[in-house]
Amino acid sequence: xxxxxxxxxxxxxxxxxxxxxxxxxxxxxxxxxxxxxxxxxxxxxxxxxxxxxxxxxxxxxxxxxxxxxxxxxxxxxxxxxxxxxxxxxxxxxxxxxxxxxxxxxxxxxxxxxxxxxxxxxxxxxxxxxxxxxxxxxxxxxxxxxxxxxxxxxxxxxxxxxxxxxxxxxxxxxxxxxxxxxxxxxxxxxxxxxxxxxxxxxxxxxxxxxxxxxxxxxxxxxxxxxxxxxxxxxxxxxxxxxxxxxxxxxxxxxxxxxxxxxxxxxxxxxxxxxxxxxxxxxxxxxxxxxxxxxxxxxxxxxxxxxxxxxxxxxxxxxxxxxxxxxxxxxxxxxxxxxxxxxxxxxxxxxxxxxxxxxxxxxxxxxxxxxxxxxxxxxxxxxxxxxxxxxxxxxxxxxxxxxxxxxxxxxxxxxxxxxxxxxxxxxxxxxxxxxxxxxxxxxxxxxxxxxxxxxxxxxxxxxxxxxxxxxxxxxxxxxx
Amino acid sequence: xxxxxxxxxxxxxxxxxxxxxxxxxxxxxxxxxxxxxxxxxxxxxxxxxxxxxxxxxxxxxxxxxxxxxxxxxxxxxxxxxxxxxxxxxxxxxxxxxxxxxxxxxxxxxxxxxxxxxxxxxxxxxxxxxxxxxxxxxxxxxxxxxxxxxxxxxxxxxxxxxxxxxxxxxxxxxxxxxxxxxxxxxxxxxxxxxxxxxxxxxxxxxxxxxxxxxxxxxxxxxxxxxxxxxxxxxxxxxxxxxxxxxxxxxxxxxxxxxxxxxxxxxxxxxxxxxxxxxxxxxxxxxxxxxxxxxxxxxxxxxxxxxxxxxxxxxxxxxxxxxxxxxxxxxxxxxxxxxxxxxxxxxxxxxxxxxxxxxxxxxxxxxxxxxxxxxxxxxxxxxxxxxxxxxxxxxxxxxxxxxxxxxxxxxxxxxxxxxxxxxxxxxxxxxxxxxxxxxxxxxxxxxxxxxxxxxxxxxxxxxxxxxxxxxxxxxxxxxx
Numbered sequence: 001x002x003x004x005x006x007x008x009x010x011x012x013x014x015x016x017x018x019x020x021x022x023x024x025x026x027x028x029x030x031x032x033x034x035x036x037x038x039x040x041x042x043x044x045x046x047x048x049x050x051x052x053x054x055x056x057x058x059x060x061x062x063x064x065x066x067x068x069x070x071x072x073x074x075x076x077x078x079x080x081x082x083x084x085x086x087x088x089x090x091x092x093x094x095x096x097x098x099x100x101x102x103x104x105x106x107x108x109x110x111x112x113x114x115x116x117x118x119x120x121x122x123x124x125x126x127x128x129x130x131x132x133x134x135x136x137x138x139x140x141x142x143x144x145x146x147x148x149x150x151x152x153x154x155x156x157x158x159x160x161x162x163x164x165x166x167x168x169x170x171x172x173x174x175x176x177x178x179x180x181x182x183x184x185x186x187x188x189x190x191x192x193x194x195x196x197x198x199x200x201x202x203x204x205x206x207x208x209x210x211x212x213x214x215x216x217x218x219x220x221x222x223x224x225x226x227x228x229x230x231x232x233x234x235x236x237x238x239x240x241x242x243x244x245x246x247x248x249x250x251x252x253x254x255x256x257x258x259x260x261x262x263x264x265x266x267x268x269x270x271x272x273x274x275x276x277x278x279x280x281x282x283x284x285x286x287x288x289x290x291x292x293x294x295x296x297x298x299x300x301x302x303x304x305x306x307x308x309x310x311x312x313x314x315x316x317x318x319x320x321x322x323x324x325x326x327x328x329x330x331x332x333x334x335x336x337x338x339x340x341x342x343x344x345x346x347x348x349x350x351x352x353x354x355x356x357x358x359x360x361x362x363x364x365x366x367x368x369x370x371x372x373x374x375x376x377x378x379x380x381x382x383x384x385x386x387x388x389x390x391x392x393x394x395x396x397x398x399x400x401x402x403x404x405x406x407x408x409x410x411x412x413x414x415x416x417x418x419x420x421x422x423x424x425x426x427x428x429x430x431x432x433x434x435x436x437x438x439x440x441x442x443x444x445x446x447x448x449x450x451x452x453x454x455x456x457x458x459x460x461x462x463x464x465x466x467x468x469x470x471x472x473x474x475x476x477x478x
Numbered sequence: 479x480x481x482x483x484x485x486x487x488x489x490x491x492x493x494x495x496x497x498x499x500x501x502x503x504x505x506x507x508x509x510x511x512x513x514x515x516x517x518x519x520x521x522x523x524x525x526x527x528x529x530x531x532x533x534x535x536x537x538x539x540x541x542x543x544x545x546x547x548x549x550x551x552x553x554x555x556x557x558x559x560x561x562x563x564x565x566x567x568x569x570x571x572x573x574x575x576x577x578x579x580x581x582x583x584x585x586x587x588x589x590x591x592x593x594x595x596x597x598x599x600x601x602x603x604x605x606x607x608x609x610x611x612x613x614x615x616x617x618x619x620x621x622x623x624x625x626x627x628x629x630x631x632x633x634x635x636x637x638x639x640x641x642x643x644x645x646x647x648x649x650x651x652x653x654x655x656x657x658x659x660x661x662x663x664x665x666x667x668x669x670x671x672x673x674x675x676x677x678x679x680x681x682x683x684x685x686x687x688x689x690x691x692x693x694x695x696x697x698x699x700x701x702x703x704x705x706x707x708x709x710x711x712x713x714x715x716x717x718x719x720x721x722x723x724x725x726x727x728x729x730x731x732x733x734x735x736x737x738x739x740x741x742x743x744x745x746x747x748x749x750x751x752x753x754x755x756x757x758x759x760x761x762x763x764x765x766x767x768x769x770x771x772x773x774x775x776x777x778x779x780x781x782x783x784x785x786x787x788x789x790x791x792x793x794x795x796x797x798x799x800x801x802x803x804x805x806x807x808x809x810x811x812x813x814x815x816x817x818x819x820x821x822x823x824x825x826x827x828x829x830x831x832x833x834x835x836x837x838x839x840x841x842x843x844x845x846x847x848x849x850x851x852x853x854x855x856x857x858x859x860x861x862x863x864x865x866x867x868x869x870x871x872x873x874x875x876x877x878x879x880x881x882x883x884x885x886x887x888x889x890x891x892x893x894x895x896x897x898x899x900x901x902x903x904x905x906x907x908x909x910x911x912x913x914x915x916x917x918x919x920x921x922x923x924x925x926x927x928x929x930x931x932x933x934x935x936x937x938x939x940x941x942x943x944x945x946x947x948x949x950x951x952x953x954x955x956x
Binding site for chain 1: 518519524525526529567630633635642668672674696703704705711728814818830834
């Protein structure tokens, strides 16, 4: 029987005061059962477990950290995303009979390891940056404090979720920053794997997108969904007039008409005429969008359709959005660039053992560990992380250290919150909370964070050692 | 109740003569139930359906085509992938009660549309390029022949699957071509969304990878899985000797030891000593891989461990693999570059209405339709597609036309096969068949297909019109 363990999980991410009426933490439409996430795991996690169980080292107290060594080239900040999905995946991380049979039959695990996996329930603690928070190189995004065995098996699925969702949210944040008050709609489902698309819609919403085309993201996460018609709908009909009449009859005069199938200006005139000037919006999906928008705006205004909005789509990214800031555009539909992270489809986060006990005794003291490597930096130990703000509330430093955080009258904001406590998930929150957090956190950054030119991380990362010295192992090495 | 309709679907892709013993089209381990795929769909597909149902145009006989206008810049060919997954998704494309309630409650559909969706079963025909086949710009990868309503609702999920899986397979094929006889192992799960990772492992296998790290791809698709240990396993233990002993005790002397945690040469000596010269392999994950491999090979040989293999990993892509062709490397592990399509994470395929009847009569003749657009090319009508080979069996032209294919004594290979016939899925095949097809199809290309420098599509696309004239609308426009 497949594990059915996730029935209550989707219930926690409900938009507060959403268009769906009453505020509720229970979902009206489900969720569907989600199967176990336990095999979304690299083979070697389980062979390491197998070897450690046999060697008697599997239960050593261990601390793993998930972090990024650098931002994508030229980017000035990143956005933490995937926290809620990771917690849901953790709850569904159960090795059911079918999975265990597969693992034994293919000799990935032996009988003892299979027995251990059958009983597996994560029982440790996890702290992390909350969802929507800004991050920079070295930010300890997740700290997993458990045994080696419990921490190592989570590596792959945590990295998959964080690397994908944060890449999308980081790109999306740049787009919504450039769009300013104009809404962005996510419509990239067709350009990414079908379930990555659902996660991408969620990530874009957290980073300030207003809506998505993806219906499953609407059902699962209550992200508002939008859409009216494609060119095929116009081509299905004898002419544009027949198509527009059909759409208006079904969706109302406030609908958005796609006006570039044949002649844009003719289509705009037709749409205004058929709605008696009450047309909701027109969508431009090809051509010189800035020029066209200006011409269409003039035409709409001359026809008295001053409230009809102009929505543009067609391979938009943050630079195109910025370039259209002077054009009379009322909204952006963003597809490919969003779901592919605008050139950076993954964050390159890693998950490293940073500290472990010398023995299997539960109270054995932790020692920092780190690989010696000539081209890969990591900093051992269990960390705190603070964002230091200046007197004007502007972020100026990411302070990371081991042990007790610095005292004094600095304006420091704690970045790590409890996500899992003794195995119990405590960090779930409504999606809207992450969305609001992101806007707050981005607003706190120095203004150059929002420049589209290539730059360095907008705040430095500083490490405090035991003597209080600042050192930055992620600074560019000469 | 969620739709549980896919119980038999995973059973068709079993490796022939695989390591799992008997050849079988039934899976030993599952599958898990997969829920409906019907909401992996853009909002506008259903509003178009709604408007067409109300206008009485929904049942017009229509032909949609899925194709790419161009290859990623510089690429010389692409690989069709996702066919088997798309057919599985089609089977699971059912609007269950929960989905319909969501769609009605949020006013995406009205009651009449909801009723239509509740009864939806695709009843049309689908032809397509079989999985693993090479494609070029304009290749009609899927032809969906049905009513407008039945064809339009499939748009998003078909594009999602094809755009992702073909992007991965296209990158993977370049890597396996550069690797030659040396095996490539897919290990990028952590750098992409957790379920995209499973699809990526499958796509890589079709394009010639030998194995994957992803366990779910092993369970679901029977792709061979591989893995031994990470740096964390070494760091867990007091020293490298303790770690290696633990690994060898659990996994045997034929295991692969990760030797770059501290000093590579010391680790190699240690591994050989602990296995009495019978060590299976060493893995290098940092540093100058070519130089290190040479030094390690010399050391291994000097220690008598001539059969110990050297596996390299660490941000490999097709260029790095090519650059290491002269180094004594026995296998490549590829991660990030594979799952992100090596710079091209999506194919940019589109799904266009190319022909439709003028009326709702089932026998009404089809007319070609196409959007007039200044920057987007599409060619209307229902097509045939042939690959023309020269006297030496080398591909020289992709011939596409409407109507009857050309007769004569040309060496033409038909590229379109039936995938769905009157609603019944007829195109499923074992994964191994796609893998073998890809190797055959790639071997048929002119040699310059495998050059890593930027180039043009390796074979031209030619359109035959009614008068037999060749014309290429995808040729670069001046």
